[in-house]
Amino acid sequence: MSATAAALTPDLSPRSGERSAPRESLRAGIGLRARHHEEILVRLPAIGWLEVHSENYFARGGAQRRQLENLRAHYDVSLHGVGLSLGSTDPLNAEHLREVSRLLRDFEPMLVSEHLSWSSVDGRYLNDLLPLPYTEEALQHVAARVSAVQEALGVQILIENISSYLRYQCTEVPEWEFLAALAKQCGCAILLDVNNIYVNATNHGFDPHEYLHGIPRPLVREIHLAGHTLTRIDGREMRIDTHSTHVADEVWALYASALRRFGPVPTLIEWDADIPELDTLCSEAAKADLIAESCRAAAA
């Protein structure tokens, strides 16, 4: 390979040795779970990057943290928060924010994200992601919170759309309008969870493609893919975002639509319950890469 060709070819191999500056990778990444730490370190599979739940690494020491330090020498890492409770009407949790800030300093993540949701009030935490009503009041509230977080961390953060099992009567606009307005108002980016769009579209009855078209192109900086399950409640089908299985075929198809609209976006496979062998996660990531490659080829 000539020097020019090498310079034009993205480096998709796992990194080795010293950390380089954070960069976004086009190859799909996987959500890092403790049971895979050692195996990834030994095998260094050819995946784009690793995403961690920030809260799992708040501890000052221990095997989990040390292994992430080791993995960081080989892979880019993104920090994905599940506990900041951005939509809560309590004061922002300063201690939690300090912990995230410390992780930013220690791990130099390529992306930092949180959810469009709330999970606590009056200091009581549900440790779950609850939807907000999509009202002007909620928009102004969350926009101020996201701005405060970005200021405290000194980086732009990505806000992710969640799966939800209820909608509020007072909701004024569809979720995609709310998310786009939030990003416009506070300058955050969007982590688009394509599985969550599909789950909500079927649970709440809207066209998932309308959602994609409601999000302005340059805002999407990461895509999540995960598996969900189907259950019956009150005699009706309900899709539950369990992160416990393979990405559904319909979600892969919607992913292709998303890539056609947004162009190449760093994509991540999440699998948090009934966690499979590492190879299964790597094949899901490879499948995302194949779809991304065919979308790139079609666009060219």
Place this chain on the structure above:
Amino acid sequence: MPPLRELQQHIVAHLFEEQTTDITPWISPDGITPVSRLRIYRNNLHEGFIKTLALEFPVVHRLVGEDYFRQLTRSFLKSHPSRSGDLHHIGAPFPSFLRAQFADSEYRYLPDIARLEWACQECLVAEESEPLDPAALRAVPLEHYGTLRLSLRSACRLLDSPFPILRIWEANQPESAASELISLDSAPDFLLVCRTTGRLRLHRLEPGHYRLLASFAAGLGLEEALAASLACDPRFDLGTALRRCIEHRVLARITFHPPRSIP
């Protein structure tokens, strides 16, 4: 519809099964009742909480069985809800909750088992620190021993119990067959839990040795610590105890009070 804050307060109260305003008119039915929709979130709240506690307290879980553990942890959730976006903290008040529940019952040893399990959890995530170099201790001239203070590594916990909690803990590990009969009156336990090079170790200590480490942890100087250990065991031997401290990699630093420099 109420303002956002009230909406959140009423939803949380509903999920915790407290008396609250009827919130169902605020939620769109869309073919599934609001109560069923809210039940999904209540279920997530319970399951996430119970699962986390079962991982942090596997021996308590095994001792009381799945059904009773669920019942206990649901009642614990109501009195001690999570106060953090990081679920890892919820187990901290679980031992004292169990103490209030089981003070005079056949399960009276259970709070101490929970204390032991929480000590393990704390050690597993404590800050890394190098154990004391034995050469540094040997280099201290005998005449300075009076002002010597020794601190413990952050990945160490001490706990004592009137019950044989280490044997109960060992007999209830995943690989153990649960057939051993352990008399609650057999002997009190004086334990050191310590994480060294990534591995958690549990040591049963002599009472005098335990007292020495407890004195170090409380910031006492060597002279006072030695006196306390001799008071609880007249045959206590400091040299043996310090050698075991080095073996267990429990000591962190040497300081002197008043401060002095080692020649």
